[in-house]
Amino acid sequence: MxxxxxxxxxxxxxxxxxxxxxxxxxxxxxxxxxxxxxxxxxxxxxxxxxxxxxxxxxxxxxxxxxxxxxxxxxxxxxxxxxxNASHNQGARLRLLEPHLQQAARHAHELELPAEKVLRRLQQLLED
Amino acid sequence: MxxxxxxxxxxxxxxxxxxxxxxxxxxxxxxxxxxxxxxxxxxxxxxxxxxxxxxxxxxxxxxxxxxxxxxxxxxxxxxxxxxNASHNQGARLRLLEPHLQQAARHAHELELPAEKVLRRLQQLLED
Amino acid sequence: MxxxxxxxxxxxxxxxxxxxxxxxxxxxxxxxxxxxxxxxxxxxxxxxxxxxxxxxxxxxxxxxxxxxxxxxxxxxxxxxxxxNASHNQGARLRLLEPHLQQAARHAHELELPAEKVLRRLQQLLED
Amino acid sequence: MxxxxxxxxxxxxxxxxxxxxxxxxxxxxxxxxxxxxxxxxxxxxxxxxxxxxxxxxxxxxxxxxxxxxxxxxxxxxxxxxxxNASHNQGARLRLLEPHLQQAARHAHELELPAEKVLRRLQQLLED
DNA sequence: GTGGTCTAGACCACG
DNA sequence: GTGGTCTAGACCACA
The missing domain is CATH 1.10.10.10 (Winged helix-like DNA-binding domain superfamily/Winged helix DNA-binding domain)
Structure with missing residues (x-):
């Protein structure tokens, strides 16, 4: 490795x-x-x-x-x-959850439209 | 206030x-x-x-x-x-950018499908 | 403190x-x-x-x-x-258990009579 | 053997x-x-x-x-x-001594009554 | 070769 | 004042 x-x-x-x-x-x-x-x-x-x-x-x-x-x-x-429990998709999504919640809270404070935020994240995910 | x-x-x-x-x-x-x-x-x-x-x-x-x-x-x-510059949407999206990048990197490490991640963020944004 | x-x-x-x-x-x-x-x-x-x-x-x-x-x-x-669970006597005794087990195993290997071992421990506990 | x-x-x-x-x-x-x-x-x-x-x-x-x-x-x-010296009971008890001292110190820190500790060790010795 | 422990000391973050 | 992080380097324990 x-x-x-x-x-x-x-x-x-x-x-x-x-x-x-x-x-x-x-x-x-x-x-x-x-x-x-x-x-x-x-x-x-x-x-x-x-x-x-x-x-x-x-x-x-x-x-x-x-x-x-x-x-x-x-x-x-x-x-x-x-x-094996920690490998299923639900568990993995839960590890990401805090970051997503924070991003959502910030987007809300910034009064950004959901659509713009989602599109940008999609771009970043496609790398 | x-x-x-x-x-x-x-x-x-x-x-x-x-x-x-x-x-x-x-x-x-x-x-x-x-x-x-x-x-x-x-x-x-x-x-x-x-x-x-x-x-x-x-x-x-x-x-x-x-x-x-x-x-x-x-x-x-x-x-x-x-x-006024700090109020336009581009500037506001830029404040969110680092969090989105981090979320994308983590999603990649977790091998999560983009679709699942985006759907979850959408839910959170709808609050 | x-x-x-x-x-x-x-x-x-x-x-x-x-x-x-x-x-x-x-x-x-x-x-x-x-x-x-x-x-x-x-x-x-x-x-x-x-x-x-x-x-x-x-x-x-x-x-x-x-x-x-x-x-x-x-x-x-x-x-x-x-x-509160960690304060009850059972839980506290469980923290000591491995040491007692080890002492018992060693006493057995040393072929020491239980009575002698217990008396010595009693002395030490009375300090 | x-x-x-x-x-x-x-x-x-x-x-x-x-x-x-x-x-x-x-x-x-x-x-x-x-x-x-x-x-x-x-x-x-x-x-x-x-x-x-x-x-x-x-x-x-x-x-x-x-x-x-x-x-x-x-x-x-x-x-x-x-x-022959290493076979007498005193010498054998001395090999056990450090473990008993440690157990006694821990029992004291755990505020465990001597009686409970001794009874548990007795059980373990009877195996 | 591996990881573990400890030291000495610098610098930072926080309240 | 508090704890946290990191570095540089020595030395040990283990396989």
Whole structure:
């Protein structure tokens, strides 16, 4: 597994370690990372994205705490065998829900017509 | 103007002062707060939402720095006379853009079909 | 609240940050730390026990993740309002269970008579 | 001697090699493994418990260093001829002491009555 | 090789 | 004042 599966935005207000955890959560739920799959090592990720290994290590540790990853001693971290429940579309949509709610609230405050907002999101989704 | 125009989410990772500033920016751009309109006092807002007055004061100060509000001696803060440019639909859509981009990226990581995402956002926008 | 509520054993194989988390869990379950109580600050604990502030911070963060503590912005960490379920004697005994099981297994491997083991534990409990 | 004398808990925070060494120490002190007795081979233990042979080998090496085992060329590892001192009850109780102390400390933090703790340990010892 | 822990110290965010 | 994040680097534990 390549360190390039992860995307890091260094300038974001969201801390790097949490970007990693949440991204892993989504990639696993979405099936792009499958149970048992070996993740890139802490050092690989840190080197590839030019961040501190401890930051990656912290993310991996939290993801393990959350049941997303499992430590395989001497080998590295692998994707945990998750309950199938977290893979169905409803569960995945629920992970997106807060963002959609926020977008809707903001659109309302901006008095933007629903049609415009939806069209723009559609464009972005088509990439 | 009533302190209830503002919605505060105390548990959010987004700091309270920024919730206020960004919400003011959107309400002004969207026309729900008009130039010259008097804002609720720091004490009113703080009391109503049970938050620290200093937090509200800081938000108002930053909003003033951003040219969103103006201090009127003896009266309080009023909505500044803004250039018309910030009211047009393109500008307003641009304020929403980052959230839409983030939602699109997450939807992609979750392997969610565009159609489902758009339908859910449409529901939320219809409230 | 004094930094002396926490006991740290620097030489233990159990990492310091986990010693803190688990100790907090027990002190809260046992009622020695009550809901809403303010914990000693990261810097206080670190200074008192001569350990690195980040180690304490890490423990506090994990305890927050576990729902043991809550961050009160600008004030510090307070004991979370826990469900009463975790305070009853059964739940508390369950937190001790793994240690008792391990002790029993070891006593068995050592072929020690139950009576001797129980008498020694009784002595230790009477302190 | 069968590989089933050893109990391994792969998920435990205690490293596997140390589980083995300490368990050997107790089984020998308790007399369940007697001087001269042949231990199961590294391969047998590793195969039976599905762990890495190197881990078993390391454990055997450390146990040899500690004077618990002796390497007999062409045969394998046998239980060393130990001084009688390590077999007396006081010495065996001393091996259990740290666990009992820890249990007592935790019980105290949990504000559990001594009587309940002792009764539970008694139950577990009766297995 | 893998991840884990801890330190020392800088800097930021928040109230 | 509070906690949070990140870095740089040392050292350990494990397979």
């Amino acid at each position: 390549d360190a390039s599966i992860l995307t890091i935005q260094p300038g974001s207000p969201e801390p790097i370690y949490r970007q990693i955890v949440e991204q892993l959560r989504r990639l696993i739920a979405g099936g792009q990372l499958r149970a048992g799959e070996l993740l890139p090592s802490v050092r690989e990720v840190a080197g590839f994205h030019a961040i501190n290994p401890m930051t990656v290590s912290r993310a991996y540790g939290l993801a393990e705490n959350d049941g997303l990853l499992e430590r395989q001693r001497g080998k590295g971290m692998v994707v945990a065998t998750s309950d | 009533d302190a209830s125009i503002l919605t505060i989410q105390p548990g959010s990772p987004e700091p309270i002062y920024r919730q206020i500033v960004e919400q003011l920016r959107r309400l002004i751009a969207g026309g729900q707060l008009r130039a010259g309109e008097l804002l609720p006092s720091v004490r009113e807002v703080a009391g109503f939402h049970a938050i620290n007055p200093m937090t509200v004061s800081r938000a108002y100060g930053l909003a003033e720095n951003d040219g969103l509000l103006e201090r009127q001696r003896g009266k309080g803060m009023v909505v500044a006379t803004s250039d | 004094d930094a002396s509520i926490l006991t740290i054993q620097p030489g233990s194989p159990e990492p310091i940050y986990r010693q803190i988390v688990e100790q907090l869990r027990r002190l809260i379950a046992g009622g020695q730390l009550r809901a809403g109580e303010l914990l000693p600050s990261v810097r206080e604990v670190a200074g008192f026990h001569a350990i690195n502030p980040m180690t304490v911070s890490r423990a506090y963060g994990l305890a927050e993740n576990d729902g043991l503590l809550e961050r009160q912005r600008g004030k510090g960490m307070v004991v979370a309002t826990s469900d | 069968d590989a089933s004398i050893l109990t391994i808990q792969p998920g435990s925070p205690e490293p596997i090699y140390r589980q083995i060494v300490e368990q050997l120490r107790r089984l020998i002190a308790g007399g369940q493994l007697r001087a001269g007795e042949l231990l199961p081979s590294v391969r047998e233990v590793a195969g039976f418990h599905a762990i890495n042979p190197m881990t078993v080998s390391r454990a055997y090496g450390l146990a040899e260093n500690d004077g618990l085992l002796e390497r007999q060329r062409g045969k394998g590892m046998v239980v060393a001829t130990s001084d």
